[in-house]
Amino acid sequence: MMRKSHHHHDSHNDEHVNQEKKVSELRAAIGPISGRSLQYCTDACLRRYLEARNWSVDKSKKMLEETLRWRAAYRPEEIRWHEIAGEGETGKVYKADFHDLEGRTVLVLKPGKQNTSSHDNQMRHLVYLIENAILNLPKGQEQMVWLIDFTGWSLTKAVSMKTTKETAHILQSHYPERLFSAYLYSPPRIFEAFWKIVKYFLDPKTFQKVRFIYPKNEESMELMRRSFDAATLPAEFGGESTSQYDHEEFSRLMAKDDIRSTDFWGAADAEQEKHACNGYSSSEVAPEPAAAAGHGS
Incomplete structure (x- = not known):
């Protein structure tokens, strides 16, 4: 019984270590970002995208990049x-x-x-x-x-x-x-x-x-x-x-x-945000496709 419990504990630890490794890989994959995109991409955020894509770094990267483009264009945090x-x-x-x-x-x-x-x-x-x-x-x-x-x-x-x-x-x-x-x-x-x-x-x-x-x-x-x-x-x-x-x-x-929202996101200069690093600029955003299957909410 003790051995089984110990084994379960080890496998849980291994899974946690593996997930943290994936978070680091995803952060490296999206490259340098700044401003609100950087503020958005917390470790918890990256975990949610990985979870939605069954921990595939490539698929999570694509999904996250689409969100960053959408946020740069739609600016949901600026709606009042x-x-x-x-x-x-x-x-x-x-x-x-x-x-x-x-x-x-x-x-x-x-x-x-x-x-x-x-x-x-x-x-x-x-x-x-x-x-x-x-x-x-x-x-x-x-x-x-x-x-x-x-x-x-x-x-x-x-x-x-x-x-x-x-x-x-x-x-x-x-x-x-x-x-x-x-x-x-x-x-x-x-x-x-x-x-x-x-x-x-x-x-x-x-x-x-x-x-x-x-x-x-x-x-x-x-x-x-x-x-x-x-x-x-x-x-x-x-x-x-x-x-x-x-x-x-x-x-x-x-x-x-x-x-509170303004305080949280900071009154960042709109122009700087528009030209945020890595191409997440509202001027370059393609129109959003209609509902796509396979996105876990």
């Missing part, structure tokens, strides 16, 4: 709440004021409260909230949870297929291993037709993170009880909390977080 606040008026996506039982940040999505039709603004709003969720992850926590409430959802409220595809692409390609789980709460039967199309945009790793929750299914509700504190979980997800989204209050919180 006042620019996209109109998208959030109905509370269709917001960062929850509670965590799951492991302390992960929770994003609440209510597709039935869709209030706009601009693809670009919808994407900027979602990217802003993903960045904000990451900014608010507790120390030592890498992943977030999505809670999706289908109250009031219908095919007429569904976002365009273009927006759906790009959401999957951005989450899987540029935020690998950031999603722990997505709980789809009480989806109507008509959603099944929509889901049959959507699931083709998801790679197997992301697909496995999606949980369908049905209030009348005891096994489903047990999963919610194991994942969240009923006292803080909103009633629309089977919990006991009656708290509601307050747009003015949320806007005040986001204004404070925007200051």
Whole structure:
């Protein structure tokens, strides 16, 4: 018994050493970077890209370089709440004021409260909230949870297929291993037709993170009880909390977080960032392809 335990400990150590070696190899492979690209590429970040590509340094390098080009062009860290606040008026996506039982940040999505039709603004709003969720992850926590409430959802409220595809692409390609789980709460039967199309945009790793929750299914509700504190979980997800989204209050919180984000990323000179080392310049970025398979989010 002791020998088996000792062997397990050794193999765990070997795996850790091998992973750290891969992180060093990936850092060497991407070469010299500076500014926000360097700030972005922490060891934890490199590990997430390696994990998403099954620890292949070559594939991880390609994926990471695509993200650095995307970030240089899209500048997600520079989006500010006042620019996209109109998208959030109905509370269709917001960062929850509670965590799951492991302390992960929770994003609440209510597709039935869709209030706009601009693809670009919808994407900027979602990217802003993903960045904000990451900014608010507790120390030592890498992943977030999505809670999706289908109250009031219908095919007429569904976002365009273009927006759906790009959401999957951005989450899987540029935020690998950031999603722990997505709980789809009480989806109507008509959603099944929509889901049959959507699931083709998801790679197997992301697909496995999606949980369908049905209030009348005891096994489903047990999963919610194991994942969240009923006292803080909103009633629309089977919990006991009656708290509601307050747009003015949320806007005040986001204004404070925007200051934190500026402090975190630094008010780097835009021109210097534009010509950041290694060619991650917004002027050289090719258009993003549509959703690509095989990116673990």
